[in-house]
Amino acid sequence: MSICPQLLAASITYVLMDVGLACVALAIGFFGAMAYFRHAMKASNAAGFQEVEAQNHALALTTQRNDMAAQQIRDLTRNVAADVSSHNAAVGGFSAQLADAAKAGDSSAAQNAIETMLSANRKLQQRLEEAERKIEAQAHELKTQESEARTDALTKLANRRAFDAAMERSIGDYSLHKRPFSVLIFDVDHFKKFNDTHGHQAGDEVLRAVGRTLGKTVKATDLPCRYGGEEFALIMPGTKMEHARIAAERVRTAIESMDVDFEGKRLKVTSSIGLAEIGAGEDATRLIRRADDAVYAAKNAGRNCGFWHDGVEPQPITAPTRANVPKASDETVEAAPSAPTPAAPAEGKVAAQSADAAIPDRTVFMDELRRRVAESQRFHVALSVMHLQVKHFDRLVAKFGEPVGKLLLDSVATFVKSTLRDMDLIARYNDKEFIVMLPGSTENEARQVGRRLRTVIGNCSIPLGGSSVKLDLHLGVAHVQPDDDAAGLMERARRLMEASAELDVSNLVAVES
Known part of the structure; x- marks a missing residue:
């Protein structure tokens, strides 16, 4: 019977080790989930003023799902704690039974007590494994929610929140390591008129097509985003203006070359692009404003073109020898001619200028x-x-x-x-x-x-x-x-x-x- 106390000691040791490790894993999972939850809530609050009204409902749903996930993890932790407490009480009872059996020299009773204790240990182990699986599932759910919270539902590009976070990181890299980067912003030309003419479903299909085209055109290290409405943005890490201008023209021509088939119509759109490179002591607001000013310059120059901001004023990316800008009112817009016609002003420019003062309308x-x-x-x-x-x-x-x-x-x-x-x-x-x-x-x-x-x-x-x-x-x-x-x-x-x-x-x- 001398083996009984040894078996008991070994069994209890393994049980306590399993329970301890499981509790540590649960604690890490729980507090990790809580940390993410608080981070997600702060991100939602910080970005709430910046998000367009159409995203508010999605943010509310994300918050609700975070609440539910956090509550499920709290419930799971309480259940595991209760299981461990019950198991500890059972182990105490088994220890008493073993002690009594050892005093009485009853090997059969001791064996039964050990088997009962091992059975309880297996049940607890199963409960802990089940809890671990649930925590992994909740972690996956939270990770999925984080991805969804940073993805535009329509275009599947990064959304404004992801753009802001990437801007903050890029500015930090520039401040610490002098790593340059450039920001490109563009609008889909005459998009409101396009929606009025063809309907919002056609407009949504165009935005999806622009998102797909932008994603295929840029480098893997770049971050294409839907900035809001018909406005898109691109962060180009490690890219100076010399190469950013080439990328901007590549984006413009790719969008101009798109064919969007919708309900038997072949639709085409163009874009007005603004570009700016980070400068010394510049923050995100100033950098984006310079890119915005370049977008306005492109619009004022007739659209379907790009401008870059040199720190003083916008400059054209290429000479204004572009194909005509398609009218938003055209029922079916055929492809623009491949050969530019510099002698003829862009259609968009004619439409956008007042006849008497040559200023925007x-x-x-x-x-x-x-x-x-x-x-x-x-x-x-x-x-x-x-x-x-x-x-x-x-x-x-x-x-x-x-x-x-x-x-x-x-x-x-x-x-x-x-x-x-x-x-x-x-x-x-x-x-x-x-x-x-x-x-x-x-x-x-x-x-x-x-x-x-x-x-x-x-x-x-x-x-x-x-x-x-x-x-x-x-x-x-x-x-x-x-x-x-x-x-x-x-x-x-x-x-x-x-x-x-x-x-x-x-x-x-x-x-x-």
Whole structure:
């Protein structure tokens, strides 16, 4: 019977080792899951203001699934703890039985006690293995959720949250190791009109096609993302501007060459690309803003082209010898001609320019303003809009005629453009009013710009044969608010301009003979 205590000691030792290791594994799994859960919640909260409204529901579902997974792990841990406690109590009972059997010299009772204890050990081992499998399944579920939380559901590209995280890492690498990188942002041209013409399902199919094309065109080390809406982005680690420009043109031509078949139609789209390379002391907001400015320059140059930002102003990636930009209203758009035709302006440019002042029209302005409002709300960047009207314009037209009115408006547009920064945008609101977008300008700064405009225009005389005219402006300035959209911001500026006109009772237009 001397073997019984030895068997007992060995059995108890192995049981305690198994239980201890299992509990350590469970603890690691539990706290690892909790750490991920808290990280995922923080990431959701940090990115919540930056995500578009369409992703809010997906974030809520992800949070709910994280809650459920965490609760399941907590329940599993409590169950395992209860199993271990019950097993410890049973082992204590078996030990007492063995001790009694040893004193009585009853080998049969001792053998039964050992077998019962080993059976209990096997059951506990099975329970621990089952718990380990469940923890692995929960870990896989959490990993899947993390992947889904960083993937755009429509295009299967990385989403804005993944883009922000990659930007942070890339800037960190540049700060610590001086490893360069470039950022490319592009819009699908005339996408709103495309949706209005062909429907949102066709628009979704185009976005999927753009996502697939972008994924196939870039390097394996690059990160293609859907930035939001019809806007895409590409982070190119280790890529300087010399090679980034080549990549940008490759992306543009790949999108231009796409054929999207939808309900018997062969649809085509183009893109306007902006490119910027990280600079010394630059943060993500500044870098993205420079790329955005380059996108605007591409749009203003007629679309279906690319611009890169040299740190001062946007520069064209290639000479403007592009094939015509397809109209969004075309029912079926055939492939653009392979040979460029530099003598003919791009169709998109004709559509995007006002006939009299060669400046963007209201549609182009609204497209850009929507993007700037979204940027302002994501990064808390100042943004103001100014609405301009020539004082007593109708009276001047009645006196001098419509050709003179056109000349006056062209002159005003020229004066305004000469006063604005490169990143600012002036457009025609209607046949006698202008709108100006001032990115990065507070309301007070925008008012200063307005006063400067009035001074410049007031100091210039416009010759009209034997006479000349001096002009003045009615101005309305509105600054973006947290709940603003582009249309609301522009409308507030217009109403403020009208209020300014109603309050101005003095005749500030001088007509000299």
